[in-house]
Amino acid sequence: MVDYVVYGRGSFNQLDEILASQRKDGAPMIFLLDHFFENKSLASRIPLHGNDKIIIADVTYEPKTTYVDKIAADLKNEFGKVSGIIGIGGGSTLDLAKAVSLMMNNPGSSADYQGWDLVKYPGVYKAGIPTLSGTGAEVSRTTVLTGPTKKLGMNSDFTPFNQIVLDPELTSNAPVNQRFYTGMDCYIHCIESLQGTYLNEFSKSYGEKALELCQKVFVEKNVWDDESDDALMMASFAGGMSIAYSQVGVAHAVSYGLSYLLGTKHGIGNCIVFDKLEEYYPDGVYEFKKMVEKNKIDIPQHITKGLSDEQFDTMINVSLGMKPLWENALGKDWEKTMTREKLRKLYEQL
Ligand SMILES: NC(=O)c1ccc[n+]([C@@H]2O[C@H](COP(=O)([O-])OP(=O)(O)OC[C@H]3O[C@@H](n4cnc5c(N)ncnc54)[C@H](O)[C@@H]3O)[C@@H](O)[C@H]2O)c1
Ligand SMILES: [Fe+2]
Secondary structure, three states: OOOEEEEOOOHHHHHHHHHHOOOEOOEOEEEEEEHHHOOOHHHHOOOOOOOOEEEEEOOOOOOEHHHHHHHHHHHHHHHOOOOEEEEEEOHHHHHHHHHHHHHOOOOOOHHHHOEEOOOOOOOOEEEEEEOOOOOOOOOOOOOEEEOOOOEEEEEOOOOOOOEEEEOHHHHOOOOHHHHHHHHHHHHHHHHHHHOOOOOOHHHHHHHHHHHHHHHHHHHHOOOOOHHHHHHHHHHHHHHHHHHHOOOOOHHHHHHHHHHHHHOOOHHHHHHHHHOOOOOOOHHHHHHHHHHHHHOOOOOOOOOOOOOOHHHHHHHHHHHHOOHHHHHHHHOOOHHHHOOHHHHHHHHHHO
């Protein structure tokens, strides 16, 4: 779990104080800042001292193992040691920060650690400050990376942040579509966790609360205001806690394939898939469609039209590789239910 959590409007202002005790002589704090905030006022509020450095995180594409390795190698060359890595941004930037922190202390490439419990040593001190709400990356024990052969996280006990600062003010300028797609990541985490076979009382407690908060902001309320940002940030936190002890399910397993082949981003990819999952999550999909309509969001259609057999096979292989997700969704005998043919049909509908 995350060691320390601060929540509240304006809590970003406490960052200097929070980091003070983590600073080591001569070793800088490295701030990975989501490129959206380059030249924005948030950049000038980062508390820089000595040789601290801001690195603008290019999140045009979701994080790749090559990008993680490059940042870590450059930092080792430039500074030797760093005091910490602070990620400020959406889920992509948070994941990048977690992975770079780990790669400061682990040999080889981050691609070597894509999987479960492969990371050998703790990373350097790492803090996460989300500017979008929904992924749960701020609390999870994974960092999702696209590597040479797979899209898979570095899942380990060393992966969670040492500190997170949850300041809902930072999410207030997010565009409506992006806010919805990332928010739906949380909604889908809840549905997949609550209807999964891995569910236990821990996951259920957090999942139900997160679901209630998502419904409040996307179903019940008619305006988006500060209360909405406050609630969605806690929904993301609770949704992430819920899957910490369970797993995600069909939407994630299928959307990973899309993302690997077509570069479809996580939030929107999950929406594209979830839209077609009535068979697996009838109530959730019904409510999802209502939320799409109410919030006037476009869900892209026919994105797999015209793909070759080989391309479908690539997506199917990536997806079927996510065994724990399928097992959570469909039970131990999932391979009998989710055949390659059935999955191909599902991909053709997207
Ligand atoms: N580690 C985990 O447990 C976990 C869980 C789910 C998803 N993820 C990862 O999270 C990523 C998706 O994260 P995301 O949905 O937060 O999006 P993102 O981080 O990919 O960002 C999407 C876009 O929004 C911009 N942005 C960020 N904050 C903004 C703000 N306040 N205002 C305006 N624009 C802003 C970014 O610059 C980017 O262009 C994927 O890489 C996915 O794999 C990780
Ligand atoms: Fe997700």
